[in-house]
Amino acid sequence: MLTTDDDILVHAETWKRSGKGVAVATVVDTWGSAPRPVGSQLVVDQDGNFLGSVSGGCVEGDVITEGLDIIEAGGSKLLEFGVADETAWRVGLSCGGKIRILVQRID
DSSP states (O other), X not given: OOOOHHHHHHHHHHHHHTTOOEEEEEEEEEESSOSSOTTOEEEEETTSOEEEOXXXXXXXXXXXXXXXXXXXXXXXXXXXXXXXXXXXXHXXXXXXXXXXXXXXXXX
């Protein structure tokens, strides 16, 4: 069963209410052939548990790592992945598109 956006946010709220640090990643822009549409989300807690998808799996590892850093440090970060970027090939985003993902701590 696919997880809905509501399920993702409910999990984020549950984790936050239990005292865990939580970050949310949201696809804010796409160009060309992008694996997930604008508005797609992924949440991660301080223990590395996550739910949702921002790229169909190809950049999730990097997004989760950034989320963990942001949980600890605060603030937000805008990430960009595209086929021309070395990072894109390393993480598997070779679909020819670009995605921009905003990662922010939930306070």
